[in-house]
Amino acid sequence: MQSYIFRKKNQITLISGILILSGLFSHFALENATLFTWSFIIASVFGGAPIAIQAYQALKVKVISIDVLVTIAVIGAFLIQNYEESAIVTFLFLFGSFLEQRTLNKTRSAIKELTEMAPESALKQMENGEFEEVEVDEVDEGDILLVKTGAKVPVDGTVLTGKGHINEASITGESVPVSKTVDSEVFAGTILENGTIQIRADRVGEDTTFGRIIELVEEAQDSKSEAERFIDRFSKYYTPAVLILSLMIGLFSRDIELAITILVLGCPGALVIGVPVSNVAGIGNGARNGVLLKGSEVINDFSKVDTIVFDKTGTLTVGNPEVAEIVFYGANREEVLGYLASVERESDHPLAKAVLQDIGGTTFSTVEETEVVKGGGIVAKVKGHRIAVGNVALMEKENVALNKNVQRDVERFEQNGNSLVLTAVDGELKVLMGIRDQIRPGVKQDLQKLKKLGVKNLVVLSGDNQGTVDLVARELGLTEAHGHMLPEGKSAYIEKMQAEGQIVAFVGDGVNDSPSLALANVGIAMGNGTDVAIETSDVVLMNSDFSRLPHALGLTKSTASNMKQNIFIAVGVVLVLLASVLFSEWMNMSIGMLVHEASILAVILNGMRLLRFRLRGKNQND
Structure with a gap:
């Protein structure tokens, strides 16, 4: 029965809304008090059922959730025969939940798009030399596969014959197709826009670059930042506190309606949802633009970085000396x-x-x-x-x-x-x-963007001779340059900067960079680097596209700012509502619930702005 009610939650919301409109029509147009009353009674019972079930499930695990507060408020309003309030509160709560779900689904659209882009089948060469369509799970390393125009590349591999142009936007975020010929590397999930190629499967399943992207982003979205953990702890104690406050006010004032109204207005819905929606939207934007942010904690740390340390070869330079x-x-x-x-x-x-x-x-x-x-x-x-x-x-x-x-x-x-x-x-x-080695094209402009985003120190640490490192530093306008650095020397220098109070990000691509990537506050790996470097890092720039670094920093700063905005909106609305109910006469339970649901929608829509984030001009835009 419970699962049936949950499946029909949207239909219940619609019926409640129709019943409320019918009641209002009966009262104002027909002047029929009986029809008016029964419309709101039925709407209260219908709308209250899914909320009461959720409240019961929360209490079973000893949690006083928002649903518990609303259920108590609705029952109280029903008992004092305030059927209009109970019906409108349940409808607004259910309708708000419906809007939340719809908008939250949009914030997760980046991951949904990635998952949908995952290839499901492949044309595999069989023992007789013919190509047959098989499930992508049946492809093993070393198999020969055929990819035709318009098809998705099923695995990571190497081109054996043929040529064509492949759209690698799902991997790199870059929409311009890339030319592929014999011996070129291709990635699962990318699309062959023209031509026909045969490839050798090098990495299959979850080991493909595409599979790792989905896994990393899903893990990141499931992780919680310090701010989220604080809010979880806060709401755990805040919600019972609201319940106790309303009981005390009810006992001292003997005004049950006032106590019930405080229950509704004190719900911390916007506070609980505001920070997660910002994180999910920020991580989703990064995934669609060739930046993998491995968790909410990374967003918080990266947004505060004031020093970025670079390895030289393969990072500031092309890596093809x-x-x-x-x-x-x-x-x-x-x-x-x-x-x-x-x-x-x-x-x-x-x-x-x-x-x-x-x-x-x-x-x-x-x-x-x-x-x-x-x-x-x-x-x-x-x-x-x-x-x-x-x-x-x-x-x-x-x-x-x-x-x-x-x-x-x-x-x-x-x-x-x-x-x-x-x-x-x-x-x-x-x-x-x-x-x-040649300096990467556009790196100088990208470094200038990092400075405008608030990075004070740009440092290069390299195993190359000091003269080479100084030349690169002068050309790029770096703050510091240190050559003849062994891996342990780089790590020691990062520790020294951290001891001085600097928040350090390290950008590298090699095995020898792994200690520094792990030690820095934020480790940033170039996507074409070694597997060890990518696994050790906190941020991955796919396809080793250095221009993604300013976007990543701007995105994390905007995401961190967005979190604060949502917390301000959530707390501000609750304080205004509580002050209004205590010190004004116009506030009631229905108006309070309407404002409460509007605040939840506001923080969700505010968070969703991050999905459209682009770094433009001199400043980051969120």
Whole structure:
């Protein structure tokens, strides 16, 4: 019976409204007192049923909810034969609940849209070579899939054949289609707008980028901020306090109607719902714009950030460095380059990839006894020779002599903004390479936006040489720049800033950034970074789009401000209503309930404004 009544809640609301209108028509047009009275009695009983059931369920778990207060008020009004008040209060309460549900569903629309965009089927290559449509859950890693024009990419994978343009808005928030050819990476949930491609499944199910986005955002929306936890505790004690206050007023004044009215007016509905709706809308906006905010607590912390620390490579720069300058010392260049390429092939560091790309075709040799020197480079044996590849610190550790000419070259390379890769064979320096990375397009403008949003300190910490880091800092107008930083050095520097009272966000993309991401007040990972960095972080910028960072900061500031506005509206309305009922003659239960429901709708609509948030001009708009 209870479930049936809940299913018919909207119909009950409609019937109550019709009965109230019928009663009013009977009174004013027909002057029929009996029909007037019975219309309001039936409306009270109909409308009160779902509210009373919810109150009973709350009391079963020892919670005095808003439904309990309204139920007591309605029963009281009914007993003193104030049927108009009881009927109108139940209708307004049910109608307010209906509007709340509708508007709250809209705030969760971003997540609903994401879930609906999840692919359900795939064209999988079977053993006979033919492609058959299967459920996406039946796709395994390594399977070959066919994606046709207009279809959703079912999994994360790599293009094997074909080409086309894919709309990646569901992943990156960017609506401009991206060209895909052989060896390009594609993501589940994106749409192939033209062309036909075959892909190899690399990640399936919840492991896909799309699956992780949905999981992270749903977890974020289920989490509670400090403000929400406070309000939960507050309402737990506030609601019984209202009940006690109304009883005391009723006993001392002997005015039962006044006591019942206070019960209705004191309901903390807008206060309870105001903060969650702001958080849900803010997280939803972020999800649709390529920003994953991992929880309500993150919004609160990020909105207060005054210092942002950046890793350099892959964050401020493109992360695709190239050899810009090179000096050889001694003969046997081809042989030395072969040794260097053989050793660098053992590493996945961006500088190693740049070296290999520059060397091109060469003769590779077997590498033995490889030792990775943390923050220094690699030492290995190739054809019986001890090969050391790394920075100046590694050369000093290996006792490689750097004469004055070499020192001048090193200084010149650093001044030109190069990262250095030195190669020594059997303790003798053979090659000095200068490798430069390009600054991300638009980063300077994005950093200016961060400053306008209230960030006082922009700091870069990098393992590169000081000259390279200084060059980047000057070009981008950063506050501080520190080079030669190992992972533990970055963490120590963040701790130092926090000890000075700064609220620090760290932006990085590599495994070596994970300690700093975890230590900072807010860790921000570039979406194309490592899985470890993304899991450790609090905020993820999908597709490594740096321009999302100002949007993310502006969004969290607007969300935090929106929460405060909703708390002010909720508390202000309750205080005004209570003052009106105690010190004025015009306030009654029906008017109070109407204002109460209007305040709930007001905080919901105020929160929903965050769904349309865009960072425009000089200031953030909410």
